[in-house]
Amino acid sequence: MTLDAVIVGAGPNGLSAAITLARAGLRVQVLETHGQVGGGLQSRALTLPGFVHDYGSAIHPLAVASPAFRQWPLHAFGLRWVHPDAPVAHPLPGGAALLERDLHATAAGLGPDGPAWVRLFAPLVREHEALLEDILRPLPRVPRHPLLLARFGLRGLPSAAWISQTHFRTPQARALWAGLAAHTTLPLTTPGTAAMTLVLGLLAHAVGWPFPAGGAQALADALHAYLRHLGGEVHTGVTVRGPGNLPPARVTLVDSSPRVLLALLGDRAPARYRAALEGFRYGPGIQKFDYALSGPVPWQDPRVARAATVHVGGPAPEIAAAEAVAAQRIPARPYVLTAQHTLFDPSRAPAGQHTFWAYTHIPNGSAGDAQGAVEAQLERFAPGFGERVLACTRTTAAQLQGFSPVFQGGDVNGGRGDLWGLLARPVPSATPYRTPVKGVYLCSSATPPGGGIHGMAGYHAALAALKDEFRLQATP
Ligand SMILES: Cc1cc2nc3c(=O)[nH]c(=O)nc-3n(C[C@H](O)[C@H](O)[C@H](O)COP(=O)(O)OP(=O)(O)OC[C@H]3O[C@@H](n4cnc5c(N)ncnc54)[C@H](O)[C@@H]3O)c2cc1C
Numbered sequence: 217m218t219l220d221a222v223i224v225g226a227g228p229n230g231l232s233a234a235i236t237l238a239r240a241g242l243r244v245q246v247l248e249t250h251g252q253v254g255g256g257l258q259s260r261a262l263t264l265p266g267f268v269h270d271y272g273s274a275i276h277p278l279a280v281a282s283p284a285f286r287q288w289p290l291h292a293f294g295l296r297w298v299h300p301d302a303p304v305a306h307p308l309p310g311g312a313a314l315l316e317r318d319l320h321a322t323a324a325g326l327g328p329d330g331p332a333w334v335r336l337f338a339p340l341v342r343e344h345e346a347l348l349e350d351i352l353r354p355l356p357r358v359p360r361h362p363l364l365l366a367r368f369g370l371r372g373l374p375s376a377a378w379i380s381q382t383h384f385r386t387p388q389a390r391a392l393w394a395g396l397a398a399h400t401t402l403p404l405t406t407p408g409t410a411a412m413t414l415v416l417g418l419l420a421h422a423v424g425w426p427f428p429a430g431g432a433q434a435l436a437d438a439l440h441a442y443l444r445h446l447g448g449e450v451h452t453g454v455t456v457r458g459p460g461n462l463p464p465a466r467v468t469l470v471d472s473s474p475r476v477l478l479a480l481l482g483d484r485a486p487a488r489y490r491a492a493l494e495g496f497r498y499g500p501g502i503q504k505f506d507y508a509l510s511g512p513v514p515w516q517d518p519r520v521a522r523a524a525t526v527h528v529g530g531p532a533p534e535i536a537a538a539e540a541v542a543a544q545r546i547p548a549r550p551y552v553l554t555a556q557h558t559l560f561d562p563s564r565a566p567a568g569q570h571t572f573w574a575y576t577h578i579p580n581g582s583a584g585d586a587q588g589a590v591e592a593q594l595e596r597f598a599p600g601f602g603e604r605v606l607a608c609t610r611t612t613a614a615q616l617q618g619f620s621p622v623f624q625g626g627d628v629n630g631g632r633g634d635l636w637g638l639l640a641r642p643v644p645s646a647t648p649y650r651t652p653v654k655g656v657y658l659c660s661s662a663t664p665p666g667g668g669i670h671g672m673a674g675y676h677a678a679l680a681a682l683k684d685e686f687r688l689q690a691t692p
Pocket of ligand 1: 224225226227228229230247248249250253254255256257271272273274275276277278279454455456457471472473476502504575616619620621622623628629630659660661662666667668669670
């Protein structure tokens, strides 16, 4: 029987696209290079026996809030969220700042900046579901909640640095804010960086920053199991290099990079579209470190152990300085994003031992070694860290790109996240998933809403395919 849809790539967006199409009753097949599904949502044995590491994503606020994932019965397919006590800890020389799940508990730890934190986040937290529906889709579209989005836009359009200067004065609030802002991988003075910072903060208060029990793979496996339940199939160990590798199907959705899409379109792609995709811009890369530890990280401030996510980089001006140069060189005192899952999910390491996940921003494609600088930062806030290291695996930008073409040069967001990078992803359009070739769609994080585990690029691309080619709406 001929397929209705073939999906290239079983990352979170490919799986999400496949599920959306299968729920509409279509016959769907997914082709994936790797032997396991998940793409950047994958767990692996990267160090010693018994240690389960997340190869890509580690912490999943966008997944738990995703309007697509939320409507699917993933818990029936093995997904269980683990919520640490606090979403984020941020070690500082005089003691840590904590981003608590509760807005007012966070404010209580921020002294005179507490009321400003509440004023900034409370209206967004209150209406987070409606707001996320508009944010996690292409920006050029007419919003479903225009007034709400306009209010968000007023706060989100400036740079994260400007919001910090105009709203906060304590080192604690400024550091918490800068630690969130640095997720953008852009200098904190870049216009629009406040938007992602606000989203990450509001998610902490509205839904938490959890992770799947057992590792990120558990979410990928739940998506896969649900897809199979709906009748979809996934073929692993298959790399699609050109149209000749594709089985006949009415539509093709590509969960890969614009370059891979171009290879699939061949000379069917008009010159203008080809030029736009060839000029697709990437942000800085990352270098990642997976540790097997003999004990928990010996944080100087023991309260840091209340959070799974720890932003290591010190006071806000140091983080701003690091992120200002990370696109050009490895900073001497880098910002390091870390996760300590096993404090909350001991199943992921042998008894009493721990995993530790860390990455830092580097120039796109850089082969430089950031390990010394990263570990100096860890020692600064957790003296004796090095003595607990049993094994460490370093993953370079080139290895990440080899793992998935979406992460070109080690850019984990699948494309630069500045304003233009969000508006023209990969081309300016209200439906940027559509390509000029009938029946072919791009559905990776190189399309809106960009990087992160939420499946919304795949979901929206599938909605476009359903409407264009099958005259169908998504099944509620
Ligand atoms: C180190 C790291 C840390 C991260 N941390 C977080 C985090 O904590 N939280 C978060 O929300 N996000 C995080 N991210 C980002 C997140 O992982 C990505 O945004 C997300 O995985 C993108 O999903 P995708 O489906 O678009 O692409 P991918 O996840 O890259 O999936 C694409 C899939 O398609 C396959 N594929 C591509 N081309 C072909 C082809 N030609 N033939 C066959 N198969 C193909 C690839 O093998 C891959 O499996 C992180 C990413 C990395 C790398």
